[in-house]
Amino acid sequence: MKKQDIIIITSTIAIGLLVIVVTLSKYNLGKVSKTSFQARLNTYSLNVYSSDLNELFKISPFDDFYYKGYTKNHLVERNSYKREVRFSEKLQSLLPGFLKPNNIITWSVSNKKDIYLTYQVTSDQNQILITRTFEKLEPSVYAVGQSFIICKDCYIVDQYKKVYLSQSQVNDDKIKKANSAQFTPVIISQNLIPSNISKLIIFDSNFNPKYSISINSSQQVFYDEKWNLLELKTFINQERPTKVSQVITIIK
Amino acid sequence: MDRTIADLILSSLFFIIPISVGRFFTKQIGISWIFGSLIWFIYLLVISSLLDLINTKTPYLPIFTITTLSLFFSSIALMIYKNRKSLIKTRSLNISKFFFLKTFPYSILVALSLVLYFYIWRDQTPFPLQLNWDIYEHITASNNILQYKLSFFPSQISDSFTFDGYTSFFQLLLTLPLSLISSNLIGVYFFLEYWHFLLTILVSYLLAKTVFKSTAFGILGGIISAFIFESSVVYSTFFLIPQSMAGVWTIIILIGLINKNIHVYNLELPFSKLIRSLKLNQLLIALLSSLFLIHFIIGFLGILIILTFIILEKKNINNTNLNKLIFLLLIALMTTAVLHIFGTWTITDREEAIYFNLSLYKKISLLFDWYSLFLPFFYSMGVLISVKSSNRLLKILTILSLISLVISIAPFSYFLKFFVIGRYLINLIILSSFVFLLSKVSKVLKYFSIIWIAFVFFVVFYTNQSNYKDQLYFLGYRSHISKSEIELSNWLNQNYSKETLIISDPATQYVLEAISGINSQGGAYMDIQTRQTLSSINNLNDKNLLKERLLTIEDRLPHIKKNHRKTLFIVGGRYFKWQDLPNDQKLSFYYNVWRPYPISYANNSYLNFLTNNFKTLYQNDQLLVLEIK
Numbered sequence: 102m103k104k105q106d107i108i109i110i111t112s113t114i115a116i117g118l119l120v121i122v123v124t125l126s127k128y129n130l131g132k133v134s135k136t137s138f139q140a141r142l143n144t145y146s147l148n149v150y151s152s153d154l155n156e157l158f159k160i161s162p163f164d165d166f167y168y169k170g171y172t173k174n175h176l177v178e179r180n181s182y183k184r185e186v187r188f189s190e191k192l193q194s195l196l197p198g199f200l201k202p203n204n205i206i207t208w209s210v211s212n213k214k215d216i217y218l219t220y221q222v223t224s225d226q227n228q229i230l231i232t233r234t235f236e237k238l239e240p241s242v243y244a245v246g247q248s249f250i251i252c253k254d255c256y257i258v259d260q261y262k263k264v265y266l267s268q269s270q271v272n273d274d275k276i277k278k279a280n281s282a283q284f285t286p287v288i289i290s291q292n293l294i295p296s297n298i299s300k301l302i303i304f305d306s307n308f309n310p311k312y313s314i315s316i317n318s319s320q321q322v323f324y325d326e327k328w329n330l331l332e333l334k335t336f337i338n339q340e341r342p343t344k345v346s347q348v349i350t351i352i353k
Numbered sequence: 354m355d356r357t358i359a360d361l362i363l364s365s366l367f368f369i370i371p372i373s374v375g376r377f378f379t380k381q382i383g384i385s386w387i388f389g390s391l392i393w394f395i396y397l398l399v400i401s402s403l404l405d406l407i408n409t410k411t412p413y414l415p416i417f418t419i420t421t422l423s424l425f426f427s428s429i430a431l432m433i434y435k436n437r438k439s440l441i442k443t444r445s446l447n448i449s450k451f452f453f454l455k456t457f458p459y460s461i462l463v464a465l466s467l468v469l470y471f472y473i474w475r476d477q478t479p480f481p482l483q484l485n486w487d488i489y490e491h492i493t494a495s496n497n498i499l500q501y502k503l504s505f506f507p508s509q510i511s512d513s514f515t516f517d518g519y520t521s522f523f524q525l526l527l528t529l530p531l532s533l534i535s536s537n538l539i540g541v542y543f544f545l546e547y548w549h550f551l552l553t554i555l556v557s558y559l560l561a562k563t564v565f566k567s568t569a570f571g572i573l574g575g576i577i578s579a580f581i582f583e584s585s586v587v588y589s590t591f592f593l594i595p596q597s598m599a600g601v602w603t604i605i606i607l608i609g610l611i612n613k614n615i616h617v618y619n620l621e622l623p624f625s626k627l628i629r630s631l632k633l634n635q636l637l638i639a640l641l642s643s644l645f646l647i648h649f650i651i652g653f654l655g656i657l658i659i660l661t662f663i664i665l666e667k668k669n670i671n672n673t674n675l676n677k678l679i680f681l682l683l684i685a686l687m688t689t690a691v692l693h694i695f696g697t698w699t700i701t702d703r704e705e706a707i708y709f710n711l712s713l714y715k716k717i718s719l720l721f722d723w724y725s726l727f728l729p730f731f732y733s734m735g736v737l738i739s740v741k742s743s744n745r746l747l748k749i750l751t752i753l754s755l756i757s758l759v760i761s762i763a764p765f766s767y768f769l770k771f772f773v774i775g776r777y778l779i780n781l782i783i784l785s786s787f788v789f790l791l792s793k794v795s796k797v798l799k800y801f802s803i804i805w806i807a808f809v810f811f812v813v814f815y816t817n818q819s820n821y822k823d824q825l826y827f828l829g830y831r832s833h834i835s836k837s838e839i840e841l842s843n844w845l846n847q848n849y850s851k852e853t854l855i856i857s858d859p860a861t862q863y864v865l866e867a868i869s870g871i872n873s874q875g876g877a878y879m880d881i882q883t884r885q886t887l888s889s890i891n892n893l894n895d896k897n898l899l900k901e902r903l904l905t906i907e908d909r910l911p912h913i914k915k916n917h918r919k920t921l922f923i924v925g926g927r928y929f930k931w932q933d934l935p936n937d938q939k940l941s942f943y944y945n946v947w948r949p950y951p952i953s954y955a956n957n958s959y960l961n962f963l964t965n966n967f968k969t970l971y972q973n974d975q976l977l978v979l980e981i982k
Contacts, residue, residue, distance in 0.1 A: 106794045113790065113802050117809040120725045124816050139826075153951045153974075154827060253955040305954035 137227040137351045142206050145182065146250075147220055149229065151351070157303070157312055158249045158349075160231065162210045162218060164330060166246030169239065173246070177212040185209040185217065215239060227351040235343040246323075246332045247347055249314070254306040256284075257324055257331065259298040263287045267326035282308040294322040301331070302352070315348045356540060357480050363530040364544035370421075370529045373428040379636065383556070383605035388636065391643045393529065394522045396424065401503040414499050421532035458568050462558055462575045466551040469579055474550075474591060474818060481540040481839065482832035484822065485592045486947065489867035489876065490514060492538045494524040496870045499531065500851055501912060512909040513863070513876035515942075516703060519648045523595040537846075539839070539868045542593070549593040549601070554579045556604045560781055563611050564746055565788050573803050574784045580810035581780060583723050584821040586709065589773045599648040600773035603655035606640050607662060611746065654760065654771050658753050665749045675748040676740050682755035683736070689763050697764040705943040710766040719769070722820075725813045727783055735782035738789045747785060754778035827949045834864045835949035837975040841923075842868035844971055845978075852918040856906055856981075858887065858931035860945045861923060871921075872913060874906050878942055888939050891932045892959055896966040903981045924963065925976035926950030951975060 138157065140149045146161040162177035206222040217236035222229060233247060251257070256279070257265045264279040268290045279286040282304075287295075294301075301322070302313045314331070316322060321334040335345045368386055375389025376382075400420050478484055490513040497510045498521070507514040507521045530541050554575045561574025583589055589597045641659060644652035665675070693713035699706045711719075720728055739751040757775025761768060787806060791799045822831040830836075838861070845855070846869040855862055855873045863877035874883050886902050893899045903922055908914045927946040931939065938944040952960065952975065963979055971978040 106798055109790050109794050110798055110802060113805060116726065116730065117805055120727065120809050121812050124725050124813050155951050155953050252953070254958075255954060306957050307954065 137353055138224075138229070140206055140222050140224065140229065142208050145179075147206065147208060147222060149349070151311065155305075156252055157351075158251045160220065160247075160249060162212075162216075162220075164248040164250055165218075165233070166248065166332065166334075167216070167238065167242050168244035168246070168334070169242050176216055176218060176245075177210060181212045181214070183211050183213050185211050227353060229349045229351070230346055231349065232344055232346045235341075237341060238337070238343055240339060242337070244334050244336045245343070245345055246334045247345060248333075249331045251303055251329050251331055252305065252311070253329055255311070255329070256304040256306075256308065257294075258284055258302045258304055259294075260300045260302075261285075261298070265289050265294050265324055267292065267324065270326040278308070284308075289324065292323045292325050294324055296321060298322070310352045312349055312351045315350075356536070359534065360481070360536055360540035361544045363534060363536055364541045364548060366530040366533060367526060367541075367545055368548065370425050370532075371526070373425055373432065376432065377428070381609055384609050384636075384640065387602050387605060387640055387643050390522070390526055391639055391646070393421075393424075394520075394525055394646065397421070397503055397525060398505065405502065417499065417503075417528075418532050421529065425532070458558065458562075458572050458575075459555070461572055462554050462579075463551065465576065465579055466547070466554055469814075470547050470550050470591075473815065477822070477826075477829065477831040479830070480543050481537070482830055482836070483539065483542065483834055484825070484832060485542075485546065485588070485594070486833050486945075487588075487592065487594045488542050489863050490878070491524050491527060491594070492542065492867040493876060494521065495527040495531075495538060496867070497913070498524060498528050500870070509910070511876075512874065512880075512913075513866075513878050515875070515878050515880075516701075518650060519595045519652075520646045522643075522646045523598060523648075537868060546591060546593045549597065550579075550590050552601055553590045553597075556601055556608065557777060557780060559608050560604060560611075560777060561784055563608060564744075564750065564781060565784075567788070569799070569803065570784065570788050570791075573787060573806065574781065576807045577780050577784055577810060578777070580807070580814035581723055581776060582814055582817050582821070583719075583772065583776065584817055585719055586711075586769045587772045587776065589776055595648040596651045596770055596773050599644055599651040599655055600777070602640075602644055602647065603658055603774050604777045606637075606644070606655075606659055610637075610659065610662060610666075650767070651770060651773060654757070654774055658756065658774060661753060661756065662749060665752065672743060672745060672748060675745070675752065678752055679736065679740055679748065679755065682752060682759060685759045686755060686762075689759050693764045695764075697766070699766045700768075701766070703942075705941070706766040708943045709769075711769060713762070713764070716762050716769060722817055723813075724783075727810070727813070728779070731783045731786040732779060734786040734789075735784075738785055739782065750778055751782055754782050825948045833948055834868075835975060837973045838864055838949060839868060840973060841865065841971065841976050841978070845869035845871045845921075849919070849921070851913070851916050853921060854906070854908065854917050854919070855921045855923055856887070856903055857923040857925070858928040858946060859884075860931065860947065861925060861927045861976075863945075865923065872908055872917075874908055877945055880909065881940060884940050888932070888936060894962055900967075900981055920981040921970065922963075922967070922979045922981050923976060924960070924979070926952045926956075929953065929956045929959075949975060 137152055138149055139152070139154070140147065145163065146159045148159040149157045151157055162182070163175060163179060165176040166173050167176055168174075205224075207219060208221075209217070209219040211217045215237065219234045219236075221232045221234070223232070224230070231247075233245070235245065238245075259265070262284050264284040264286050266275055266279075266286055266288050268288050271286075271288050276286045296318075299316055299318070300313050301316060303311050305311055314333075316333065317335070319336060323332040323334065324330070325332075333347060337343050337345065371389030371393055372382060372386050373389065374392050375385030375387070378388055379385050397417065397420070400416065404416060474484070490507075490511065493513050494507050494511045501510070503521060503525055504510050505520055506517040507519070507524060508517050510521055510524065527538060530536075531538065557578030558571045558575030562568060562571030565571065565574075578590070582591065588594065589600050637659075641656045644655040644659075646652070670678075690713055697710045697712065699710050736751055736755070739747050742748070754775060757771060757778055761770075761772040761775050787802075791802050794802065825831045825833060827835060842865050845853075845865065849869075849871050851872060853871050855865055855869075855871050857865065857873075859875075859877040859879050862873035862879070865871070866873040866876050874880070879887075883906050886906060890899050890902050893902075904920060906920070907917060927950050929952065930946045930950045934944060960977065963977070967979040967981065969977060970980050
């Protein structure tokens with residue numbers, strides 16, 4: 102083979118490989134599709150849909166909180182949001198489609214200052230595990246609030262068949278509906294749901310069950326019906342990084 | 354399956370019917386297609402005008418069909434008559450090596466097109482679902498041509514057109530397949546876009562082969578074209594719309610000029626003298642007129658490109674001066690880029706124009722999505738090679754590619770659309786880099802490199818088209834429309850006629866009107882008044898007020914409005930999604946609900962109100978049809 106041949110072929114292969122690497126890094130990851138649900142990573146949120154593409158819930162760093170002293174703060178504000186793409190994610194994006202893991206979404210974000218957080222969604226059949234890993238939370242942060250924006254006009258019911266309604270949003274129609282569905286309406290003030298529950302089930306506006314969220318005994322649960330925001334306040338220890346997880350089960 | 358085959362055959366008539374007439378004037382198939390299309394447009398426009406003049410009460414459609422069929426079968430008969438002697442002779446099947454070599458490139462490219470179109474592009478978009486948002490207004494206009502009449506401008510045919518960027522030439526051509534057998538254009542379009550895709554590959558192959566005089570590089574040229582998918586604004590390959598057709602026609606004419614194929618076919622017919630008098634320049638003028646009529650703006654660039662080619666080719670401009678012109682255009686390219694610092698300018702006063710006013714970053718980003726590193730690296734190399742080369746034709750085509758690129762990235766709204774022509778020339782210059790590099794290596798390495806380059810382009814293509822379709826996922830399919838919407842459209846078509854007006858959100862009525870043939874006010878381009886009316890009934894619980902407001906909605910074209918007797922209100926997931934948009938977006942043409950949505954839990958109570966107060970005519974899992982009277 103002539104020297105010229107070698108140079109031209111090597112250059113062609115090298116440039117081709119570079120194009121492939123650059124192109125595949127833009128391949129749209131951030132999807133998990135199962136028969137009972139679909140999870141998709143959008144620009145500012147991670148959304149989970151039912152099989153008929155009704156939105157079940159979404160999570161976002163703009164809706165999560167951290168607790169420090171007497172203050173409760175949003176993890177990330179919109180104007181300081183930054184998506185962090187980890188090297189492992191870049192490597193993963195280079196794999197051909199059939200080799201990519203199809204049950205994981207990883208989403209790393211920061212507020213460009215002191216909050217670095219990774220959401221990881223893994224799934225198995227109809228169960229979703231959402232793990233939030235905080236890289237370097239300040240020692241003074243004692244709790245984090247994991248928030249779910251649930252479906253509009255959906256109801257929250259615990260394992261004792263109690264339906265929780267915000268005092269500010271309650272009306273006769275809702276109470277009547279809850280009663281006719283054989284549930285006990287409970288009106289909550291200050292958005293705080295009583296602490297002796299291990300599971301919350303989300304029902305749609307016709308009281309069809311959609312999914313359930315497991316609750317740890319140490320967690321406090323808040324529900325702001327006006328914003329459809331369900332928050333699980335988890336008290337954390339000093340170990341860093343900090344991981345908090347939640348299991349969601351899709352009800353078929 | 355039957356309908357699939359029928360629509361496949363009908364789609365081929367889009368080409369065959371015009372070619373059947375154009376062939377009498379010129380031998381070259383592509384040129385005869387363009388010229389034949391023009392003849393059909395003029396012919397049917399005259400028929401329509403005459404009918405208008407007579408003011409006859411005779412329905413338009415039968416006359417349209419009869420005259421179309423008459424002309425078509427006459428031209429077939431004349432062609433058979435002309436070739437009667439050769440048809441009578443029996444021929445043995447000549448599978449010679451020469452025949453094989455001649456058809457081999459086409460076989461490769463056809464096979465490639467079939468795999469790319471049906472197996473990859475249409476992977477989750479089976480017949481008759483669609484990926485092209487722009488087809489519905491054209492289908493609506495074509496349906497209206499058949500129901501009412503042909504007019505010169507589309508805005509006179511359907512109120513879905515608020516701006517006449519072209520004549521109704523394209524919409525008229527779409528009706529030609531339906532002149533033989535009635536069918537739904539949505540299915541015909543599925544195959545039409547395949548033929549268009551194949552055509553873009555074949556013209557790229559022919560252009561490359563003509564310039565480089567090599568079948569291998571011609572095939573690579575076709576492959577490159579197949580793998581470049583402009584996923585925004587341009588849409589030259591997978592989408593058959595007036596602008597993409599203008600792009601293909603420009604290149605067909607250019608190839609004809611390069612090969613000196615634009616001449617009259619000698620016929621032994623009664624009007625031979627008249628036909629022979631149609632010299633090159635007159636035929637060329639007719640072809641350029643076709644370009645302009647199919648799309649005013651893109652056609653204008655096409656004409657500019659063609660005329661520039663003619664001037665550069667015919668005038669005694671030496672290679673040195675051509676090189677100077679290349680340098681000037683490179684400076685113009687840089688100037689155009691720098692101009693973005695001062696801002697971008699909106700050309701028309703159309704509301705959506707501002708959204709097509711793209712920043713330089715966005716344009717470069719899009720070019721990068723479509724070409725990856727090939728454009729900056731190999732196009733630059735190609736321009737340099739052209740300057741150093743003594744190939745005059747290559748220099749001229751480089752100049753034309755630079756003209757297109759300069760105009761495409763100029764800081765004005767919509768200008769990126771000009772890339773629909775530029776892409777063929779730019780691809781050719783990229784190819785010239787490969788030709789230069791690979792012509793220096795051995796034959797084995799050359800073919801290996803071609804395969805490798807094709808593979809890399811494939812990766813770019815696959816990623817690009819996958820990212821485009823990703824946003825359209827719904828219930829296992831990727832499409833702008835759902836099977837439930839098609840089912841509803843079929844039901845509407847079977848049970849209602851032109852006396853009915855359907856009302857829904859812009860996107861829903863846009864697709865339903867096209868597929869069912871039942872009228873709406875403006876489709877996706879419903880006017881501000883209708884948008885305000887629809888917005889005002891969001892969650893409205895007053896039955897009488899709701900009814901009163903809906904009944905104020907009317908078509909804007911008098912000859913269509915006068916037929917209106919019934920009103921149907923259609924709600925579904927898209928409708929509720931649209932109602933949830935901020936008000937300024939609801940009043941905008943630019944914002945649409947681009948894919949189907951299910952009816953969400955939150956809408957159940959309002960649906961109950963509607964079904965309790967209005968008669969439900971039809972319901973499926975996604976849509977509800979209510980009678981308003």
